Amino acid sequence: MKQRKVRVCPRCGSPHIREATSSVGGWLVPKTYYCEAEGCGYSGSVYVEVDASEVDELRHAIKSELGSE
Numbered sequence: 784m785k786q787r788k789v790r791v792c793p794r795c796g797s798p799h800i801r802e803a804t805s806s807v808g809g810w811l812v813p814k815t816y817y818c819e820a821e822g823c824g825y826s827g828s829v830y831v832e833v834d835a836s837e838v839d840e841l842r843h844a845i846k847s848e849l850g851s852e
């Protein structure tokens with residue numbers, strides 16, 4: 784059975800990751816992804832892909848990691 788895959792931000796775990804289309808005059812450039820989550824501001828060439836059912840788990844894991852001061 785297929786699981787639906789979701790792209791999430793590697794920094795905050797938000798599913799609001801977007802692909803930046805940055806084709807410069809037809810040149811092949813590395814794809815950039817950026818995060819639309821408030822207060823994150825991640826942008827880079829990588830994203831995390833997880834099963835849809837794991838998004839909450841991942842976000843929880845990231846939050847608890849950030850919260851452990």
Ligand SMILES: [Zn+2]
Nearest residue numbers: 792795818823
């Ligand atoms: Zn983010």
